[in-house]
Amino acid sequence: MTICPRCEQGLLELVKISRCELTIKKCAECDAVWGAAVDPSRETFIQYQLLLDVLGESEIEIPYEVLREL
Numbered sequence: 525m526t527i528c529p530r531c532e533q534g535l536l537e538l539v540k541i542s543r544c545e546l547t548i549k550k551c552a553e554c555d556a557v558w559g560a561a562v563d564p565s566r567e568t569f570i571q572y573q574l575l576l577d578v579l580g581e582s583e584i585e586i587p588y589e590v591l592r593e594l
């Protein structure tokens with residue numbers, strides 16, 4: 525188990541956004557995300573919503589799949 529370094533409450537999950545072939549680390553609690561190869565820290569996260577904005581997606585339309593807990 526990896527506790528989220530941002531909120532220090534949620535657990536990090538490895539999540540795949542199927543439509544974009546993108547795998548990210550995501551906090552189940554506060555929706556902070558990191559790249560799959562990034563070591564999660566308070567300084568390196570971005571918000572899930574911002575990632576979706578960058579991808580031009582909306583949270584309603586884009587399904588993701590939890591691969592495993594980290």
Ligand SMILES: [Zn+2]
Binds near residue numbers: 532533551553555556
């Ligand atoms: Zn968190």
